[in-house]
Amino acid sequence: MATFQVTWRKSAIGYKQDQKDTIKKLGLRRLNQSVTLEDTPAHRGMVHKVSHLVDVTEGDAK
Numbered sequence: 068m069a070t071f072q073v074t075w076r077k078s079a080i081g082y083k084q085d086q087k088d089t090i091k092k093l094g095l096r097r098l099n100q101s102v103t104l105e106d107t108p109a110h111r112g113m114v115h116k117v118s119h120l121v122d123v124t125e126g127d128a129k
Contacts, residue, residue: 069106070126075099077120089117 075095079087093113094102103126104110114123 070103071106071110071114072101072103072124072126073114074101074122074124075120076122079117079120082120086117086120089113090120093117093121095121 073093073095075090075098078098079090093104093110104114106126114121
């Protein structure tokens, strides 16, 4: 399945609690941390919600 990498680049301080929760649900714990996620509609929706806080790098199909 296809994957993509998400890197947390901007602090969530000053943003709504639901956005902070979304960062945690993506598996990010600290700034500049990266995680690799499967390309599913649920993950895409979460990334879209916090797109102003993270960077996304497309991965290869596995």
